[in-house]
Amino acid sequence: MALSHTADNHDFNMTALAIRMSRMHNGVSRIHRNISASICRDMWPQIEPEENPVGYVTNGVHVPTFLAQEWVDLFDRRLGPQWRYKQHDPEFWARIHDIPDHIFWSVRQSLKSQMFYGIRARLTEQNLRNHGSEAHLDRLLKLADPINPNILTLGFARRFATYKRATLLFQNLDWLRKLLLDPARPVLLIFAGKAHPADLPGQSLIRHIHQVADMPEFRGRILLVEGYDLRLARRLVSGVDVWLNNPIYPLEASGTSGMKAGINGTLNLSILDGWWGEGYDGKNGWGIKPVSENMEASLRDAEESRSFYEVLQDQVIPLYYDHGKFGYSVEWVKMAKHSMASLLPGYGTNRMVGEYVQKFYAPAARQGAGYSQDNFAVAKTVAAWKTRINAAWGGVSVRRLDTPGKELAFGDSLNFRLAVRLNGLQPEDVVVELLLSLQYNKTRLSQFKPFRLECTGTLGSHEHQFELNHVPELCGRQQYFLRVYPYHPLLTHPLEMGKMVWL
Ligand SMILES: *Cc1c(COP(=O)(O)O)cnc(C)c1O
Numbered sequence: 360m361a362l363s364h365t366a367d368n369h370d371f372n373m374t375a376l377a378i379r380m381s382r383m384h385n386g387v388s389r390i391h392r393n394i395s396a397s398i399c400r401d402m403w404p405q406i407e408p409e410e411n412p413v414g415y416v417t418n419g420v421h422v423p424t425f426l427a428q429e430w431v432d433l434f435d436r437r438l439g440p441q442w443r444y445k446q447h448d449p450e451f452w453a454r455i456h457d458i459p460d461h462i463f464w465s466v467r468q469s470l471k472s473q474m475f476y477g478i479r480a481r482l483t484e485q486n487l488r489n490h491g492s493e494a495h496l497d498r499l500l501k502l503a504d505p506i507n508p509n510i511l512t513l514g515f516a517r518r519f520a521t522y523k524r525a526t527l528l529f530q531n532l533d534w535l536r537k538l539l540l541d542p543a544r545p546v547l548l549i550f551a552g553k554a555h556p557a558d559l560p561g562q563s564l565i566r567h568i569h570q571v572a573d574m575p576e577f578r579g580r581i582l583l584v585e586g587y588d589l590r591l592a593r594r595l596v597s598g599v600d601v602w603l604n605n606p607i608y609p610l611e612a613s614g615t616s617g618m619k620a621g622i623n624g625t626l627n628l629s630i631l632d633g634w635w636g637e638g639y640d641g642k643n644g645w646g647i648k649p650v651s652e653n654m655e656a657s658l659r660d661a662e663e664s665r666s667f668y669e670v671l672q673d674q675v676i677p678l679y680y681d682h683g684k685f686g687y688s689v690e691w692v693k694m695a696k697h698s699m700a701s702l703l704p705g706y707g708t709n710r711m712v713g714e715y716v717q718k719f720y721a722p723a724a725r726q727g728a729g730y731s732q733d734n735f736a737v738a739k740t741v742a743a744w745k746t747r748i749n750a751a752w753g754g755v756s757v758r759r760l761d762t763p764g765k766e767l768a769f770g771d772s773l774n775f776r777l778a779v780r781l782n783g784l785q786p787e788d789v790v791v792e793l794l795l796s797l798q799y800n801k802t803r804l805s806q807f808k809p810f811r812l813e814c815t816g817t818l819g820s821h822e823h824q825f826e827l828n829h830v831p832e833l834c835g836r837q838q839y840f841l842r843v844y845p846y847h848p849l850l851t852h853p854l855e856m857g858k859m860v861w862l
């Protein structure tokens with residue numbers, strides 16, 4: 360039980376237990392790493408979240424499962440079967456731009472047709488079960504026409520967890536009406552998804568979508584497809600033109616359906632949260648900056664839905680319908696190709712598993728082998744060292760001996776001299792460090808460059824002297840910190856002990 364406590368709560372905490380019982384920890388996207396490191400900061404109480412031992416490996420999707428067969432066939436023909444072994448190679452995927460636009464576009468249209476066929480079958484079944492009339496079904500299916508799939512189609516499908524805000528686009532129905540009902544540039548919106556049986560607010564989102572989809576003017580323009588599963592997911596992510604995601608930042612740890620869409624040439628229009636925070640490059644879809652986390656929820660929904668309407672109105676719809684003489688939008692195809700080329704190499708499970716091996720599994724295996732040698736002699740050494748550190752650390756302190764000047768001429772050196780009270784520890788049990796940064800930004804520890812101070816003797820019987828002569832490489836205003844932390848070369852992470860004394 361003690362291993363599962365947090366600083367301010369002595370209930371059983373699974374995360375605290377898991378962190379204490381493991382030596383490597385990771386988030387599933389860069390943003391998620393930072394949020395997790397911050398939430399779990401008390402596990403390493405004297406370390407700032409920027410530096411604590413939490414890493415990240417961004418999720419990926421299984422390309423053979425989610426890349427539509429049409430793309431597989433096209434790649435085989437155009438890029439050669441070796442594309443399968445180049446999945447992680449961005450240079451190789453730049454060759455997507457060599458595929459002629461009309462061929463690329465015809466694959467996209469064919470995938471949309473197939474999606475429409477699938478959706479028609481499901482909606483027909485739904486209508487039958489609900490005793491809907493033939494006329495009602497015709498109205499529903501009017502725009503989802505497999506023979507003529509030229510309508511801009513937006514998809515939103517996932518679990519209906521409340522943080523994903525499935526109904527965000529219903530914030531302003533008048534605006535939505537204007538966007539979907541323009542006779543020259545119609546838009547179709549397809550929803551699918553399930554809520555957990557115990558998630559009543561999630562279920563009420565589904566009810567809300569049903570109600571709006573059933574409003575006379577939206578019939579056939581907003582479709583709610585039941586029975587979301589892997590099969591339907593594969594159809595939707597590859598068949599729609601734009602994949603929507605509008606979670607409440609920063610709650611989308613990674614998200615994966617947008618990756619499935621991206622590798623199929625479907626463009627993402629999403630809040631910059633989770634994987635999209637790093638996947639979006641400014642040209643491979645659309646990224647919506649989240650408003651401040653401190654903003655009140657209803658204001659936030661209003662602001663962010665407004666951003667979605669604006670991007671749809673000013674960018675997505677005009678780009679899609681910019682047909683010119685080809686019958687399709689050349690600029691859209693360019694963006695979709697770039698989206699595929701930029702996302703295929705980065706968001707497959709090959710890259711993900713490779714990163715887990717590199718960052719975690721291989722180092723863990725090496726360390727496990729090392730620790731277990733000689734009947735765990737090394738592990739016992741580290742354990743004894745940790746016990747010693749834990750007992751002594753409360754009495755470790757540091758003071759400054761040199762008098763810091765405010766200014767320095769170029770080429771002069773800075774002399775740092777510290778007296779460290781080690782409370783029975785040895786100089787080699789600690790790192791005494793200078794952190795230097797050109798930026799004046801107290802909270803961004805990651806921007807600092809570290810330099811070690813060396814032990815140069817003892818001061819009386821209780822203190823050790825540590826020194827560094829440092830010649831700054833660059834001119835200008837600089838910021839620095841001095842600190843002491845316990846260190847042993849056999850630790851998994853240099854700051855694993857979670858202890859630090861700042862000067
Ligand atoms: C990919 C997938 C999900 C996850 O979707 P997110 O939008 O990343 O939450 C959920 N359900 C199914 C069936 C999927 O294929």
